[in-house]
Amino acid sequence: MSGSKNTNLLPAARMTRRGALRTLAGALAASVAAPIAAMAQSDDPINQVLQSSSGDWSDGFDAASSGAASVRTSAPILSPDTAQAVEYAIQNYTDIVARGGWPMVPADKKLSLGLKDPNVVILRQRLTVTGDLAAGAGNSQTFDSYVDAGLRRFQARHGLPADGVAGQSTINMMNVPADVRLGQLQTNLVRLRSMSGFLGERYVMINIPAAAIEVVENGRVISRHTAVVGKVDRPTPVLATKIYRVSFNPFWTVPASIIRKDLIPLMQKSPDYLTKKHIRIYDQSGMEVPPTAIDWNTDQATKGYRFRQDPGDFNSLGTVRISFHNDEQVYMHDTPQKDIFGREQRFDSSGCIRVQNIRQLIGWLLRDTPEFPRERIDQIFKSGEQVDINPKPEIPLYLQYISAWAMADGVTHFRDDIYNRDGIGQLALQ
Numbered sequence: 001m002s003g004s005k006n007t008n009l010l011p012a013a014r015m016t017r018r019g020a021l022r023t024l025a026g027a028l029a030a031s032v033a034a035p036i037a038a039m040a041q042s043d044d045p046i047n048q049v050l051q052s053s054s055g056d057w058s059d060g061f062d063a064a065s066s067g068a069a070s071v072r073t074s075a076p077i078l079s080p081d082t083a084q085a086v087e088y089a090i091q092n093y094t095d096i097v098a099r100g101g102w103p104m105v106p107a108d109k110k111l112s113l114g115l116k117d118p119n120v121v122i123l124r125q126r127l128t129v130t131g132d133l134a135a136g137a138g139n140s141q142t143f144d145s146y147v148d149a150g151l152r153r154f155q156a157r158h159g160l161p162a163d164g165v166a167g168q169s170t171i172n173m174m175n176v177p178a179d180v181r182l183g184q185l186q187t188n189l190v191r192l193r194s195m196s197g198f199l200g201e202r203y204v205m206i207n208i209p210a211a212a213i214e215v216v217e218n219g220r221v222i223s224r225h226t227a228v229v230g231k232v233d234r235p236t237p238v239l240a241t242k243i244y245r246v247s248f249n250p251f252w253t254v255p256a257s258i259i260r261k262d263l264i265p266l267m268q269k270s271p272d273y274l275t276k277k278h279i280r281i282y283d284q285s286g287m288e289v290p291p292t293a294i295d296w297n298t299d300q301a302t303k304g305y306r307f308r309q310d311p312g313d314f315n316s317l318g319t320v321r322i323s324f325h326n327d328e329q330v331y332m333h334d335t336p337q338k339d340i341f342g343r344e345q346r347f348d349s350s351g352c353i354r355v356q357n358i359r360q361l362i363g364w365l366l367r368d369t370p371e372f373p374r375e376r377i378d379q380i381f382k383s384g385e386q387v388d389i390n391p392k393p394e395i396p397l398y399l400q401y402i403s404a405w406a407m408a409d410g411v412t413h414f415r416d417d418i419y420n421r422d423g424i425g426q427l428a429l430q
Contacts, residue, residue, distance in 0.1 A: 072156075072224070073407055076216045078205055078398065081408045083192040086185055089406035093182040101178035102129040111166040115143045123147065123166060126174050127154060130412075157413045159210055161344060169344060173414070181414060184404040187422045191402060203396035204243065204361075206332075206353055208236050209403040209415040211346040213355060215364055225361060228335070228346040228354035235419050236351050237328045238401050242394035245323040246362055248380045248387045252317045254279065254307035255329055258350055260299065263307065267296040278310040311386060319381060320358050322365070324397050334358045347418050353399075365391050 075081060096102070105126050106119050120143045127133035133150035151170070152162040158173045166174075205214045206227060213225040230236035234257065254263065266273045274281070274291050281289040284304045294301050301307075309315055318334025330351045340348065341356040355361060359381070366372050372389055380387050401421055406412040 085406040107171045188404040200396040226356040230351040234350045239399040247321040249311040250321045252309040282306045
C-alpha cells in the first residue's frame with residue numbers, strides 16, 4: 001500500500017483509523033457507502049435521505065431516484081487509494097458482523113416500486129445496514145422511491161442491472177452473510193496491496209470477476225468496457241503483461257481445447273457445421289482437408305490438423321483481435337454476438353476476453369501510432385482489409401481477480417467469486 005498522503009478521501013480518512021470509523025459510523029450507521037464529499041448533496045437522493053428527519057416515514061413517491069445507482073468514479077480500481085479504502089471498509093464490516101450482520105430478505109416474491117408487502121420492511125432494514133438507505137428509514141411496508149433509490153445503489157455496486165427490482169439475483173446478493181463479505185474484503189486487500197505500485201501512465205485493467213475493463217491514463221479511468229471472460233472450467237488467467245498487436249479482420253485459429261470440447265461434439269451432431277461457420281481444416285503440410293476426411297467419432301481432429309475460420313461478419317473474433325504476451329493462448333477480441341454484453345452473467349468464453357465498444361479501445365491503443373489515425377482505422381473497418389498494427393510503445397495490461405473493493409468515496413463493491421479463488425465456496429456461481 002502506498003504511504004503517500006491521500007487528499008481525496010473523506011475528512012475522516014485523514015484522522016486516526018479509530019476516528020475515521022467513528023465518523024463513518026455516525027454518518028451512515030456503520031455504512032460502507034458514504035457519499036463523495038464533493039458530491040452535490042441536493043442532487044443525490046441518498047444524501048436527501050440522510051439529511052431528512054428520522055422516524056417512521058410516511059409512504060411517499062416524490063423522491064427523485066435518478067442518479068442513485070451512479071456509484072462509479074474516475075478513480076481506477078488499481079489505485080493506492082483503493083487499498084486504504086478497503087481497510088476502512090474492513091473496519092466497518094467488522095463492526096457490522098459484531099452487531100449481528102443483516103437480516104435475510106425472503107426470496108418468495110419480487111419487490112418493486114409501488115408494492116406494499118411485509119417483505120419490504122425487511123428490505124428496508126437490509127439496505128439500511130450497509131448505508132444504501134438511511135438509518136431511521138422507518139418500517140413502512142410500501143416500496144416507495146426512497147427504497148427504489150437505495151436498491152438501485154445496492155445493485156450498481158454489486159454489478160447487477162440497476163433496475164430497482166429485488167428479484168432472485170439481487171436477493172441472493174443481499175443474503176450473502178456479512179462475515180463472508182468481510183472475509184472477501186480481507187482476501188482482496190492482499191491482492192490490491194500487491195498491485196498498488198506504479199503501473200504505467202497508460203494501462204488497461206481487466207477485472208475478471210466483474211467481467212469489466214478499465215482504460216486508465218494518468219491515474220484516471222477514461223473509459224470502461226463491459227467484457228465477457230472465461231467459463232468456470234476454462235478460466236481467464238491472471239496476468240501482468242503488455243499489448244503488442246492489433247489485428248483487423250483476422251483469421252481465427254481454433255484452439256485445441258475448443259476442437260476437443262466443442263467442434264468434435266458439434267460435428268457429430270451436424271456434419272455441415274464447419275462449412276456453415278466458414279472453418280477450414282489444414283493438415284501439417286498446409287493442404288486443405290475436407291471435413292469428410294476426419295473420423296469425428298474419434299479424437300483424430302486433434303492430431304496434426306489446424307482449424308481456421310475465414311475473416312468476415314461471422315468470424316468468432318469479430319473484426320478485431322488484440323494480442324498480448326502470454327503462454328495461455330488468450331487474447332482480447334470483438335464478437336459478432338453483441339447481445340452477450342447485456343447478460344447479467346458474462347462468463348462464457350474459453351479464456352479469451354470479448355470487449356464491448358472495441359473501436360473506442362482500439363482508437364486509444366493506437367493513439368500514438370501516427371501512421372494509423374482514426375480516419376485510417378475507420379477505413380480499415382469499412383474495407384475489410386487484413387492489417388496488423390503494433391502499438392508503440394507496447395501498452396501495459398493487467399488481468400486481475402478483484403472480487404471486492406472499496407473506493408475513496410466510501411462505496412464498497414462486491415462480485416461473485418466466479419472461480420472460487422477467495423476460498424468461499426458459497427460465493428461461486430453454480
